[in-house]
């Protein structure tokens with residue numbers, strides 16, 4: 001009975017094999033994250049291109065880094081905002097900065113957990129965004145250059161298709 | 176004849192590269208293939224001891240590379256498996272004694288004489304590793320189900336992938352009862368973490384130490400359960416699709432008891 005109560009209030013710790021697996025996942029992730037300077041530059045360029053579609057930014061003071069945190073590794077983007085773009089419609093979902101394919105290296109780009117990014121919108125409104133407006137997104141894996149190319153192509157196809165659909169429906173195609 | 180050139184590597188030392196090289200090589204020789212094992216661990220020669228041929232060494236890999244003898248003169252034929260031979264490492268030379276180009280030349284020459292050339296790699300990812308993989312076209316990455324061995328194996332997997340050398344994993348020293356109780360990562364866990372294909376899983380077994388003491392490959396004893404494990408690995412290398420049996424499947428008797436109880 002006492003044992004039962006004990007286990008009720010103190011659930012047993014996870015088996016050590018589970019702990020080992022989780023620790024390895026994290027440590028290998030950060031081992032793999034030693035990205036080449038070219039890849040890091042490409043990531044930064046892609047990121048800036050996307051953000052500048054929504055807000056005006058000062059790309060010369062933008063900073064993209066990786067941070068090792070308690071339970072994950074995060075990509076941190078600190079990008080000063082200099083103004084707001086006038087926009088009547090949000091851009092199409094599948095549009096990626098395709099022309100902006102930046103430098104294509106045989107190395108790696110990062111894979112992120114899109115479900116749990118924490119953009120502090122309050123801080124983003126602050127014009128001094130370089131201090132407070134950092135976007136922090138957990139990194140969940142590393143993507144090979146080949147995979148990136150495939151994804152870009154897929155996104156391009158999707159974008160083309162949605163533009164074609166829009167035209168069929170007599171709507172203006174979205175940029 | 177142009178045989179397969181397979182490097183056996185791990186990153187971390189002491190996980191079972193030499194044991195694997197000797198036993199997988201012997202299992203293939205037993206199946207009728209001509210097999211040559213090459214010890215590239217210069218300064219830490221070991222394969223000769225594990226195979227039990229240490230008393231018959233005349234020349235070594237470095238002497239072959241330096242042109243002091245023919246490669247055929249340096250090969251030591253195993254007396255138990257007539258299609259098995261080995262090329263010993265130099266024991267008293269610098270680790271850097273063999274360059275990548277020299278290694279490639281020797282391995283190419285050996286591949287003309289055998290169906291399988293196994294290159295037993297030194298630990299680490301420095302010069303010795305680079306020259307050991309230089310002559311290889313395939314790789315076996317050996318790891319144990321432990322965090323440090325897996326992390327090191329991951330480095331090696333990355334380097335082999337960059338060198339475009341296809342690889343498969345051998346998970347060594349698995350303890351099924353610990354896997355069952357959650358105290359050891361499973362073979363599937365290891366393959367998942369390393370995102371690599373499995374070639375075989377070898378249980379942790381005291382008998383390995385016993386047979387190594389004697390310098391006898393475990394596959395000499397056909398009925399030994401590890402001999403069966405290594406034979407399966409040999410067949411997979413031949414290209415046969417040998418199903419993977421998990422160790423934790425209950426043995427025949429306890430399975431019968433379960434059926435009996437259920438019925």
Ligand SMILES: Nc1ncnc2c1ncn2[C@@H]1O[C@H](COP(=O)(O)OP(=O)(O)O)[C@@H](O)[C@H]1O
Nearest residue numbers: 188189190191192193194348378379380383384
């Ligand atoms: N499956 C196994 N079960 C028990 N002991 C093993 C097993 N595989 C290897 N060993 C032991 O582990 C030690 C290191 O093995 P070895 O093959 O020399 O490793 P490496 O060549 O990677 O340094 C040896 O003492 C060997 O007998």
Ligand SMILES: [Mg+2]
Nearest residue numbers: 192193216221
């Ligand atoms: Mg060894």
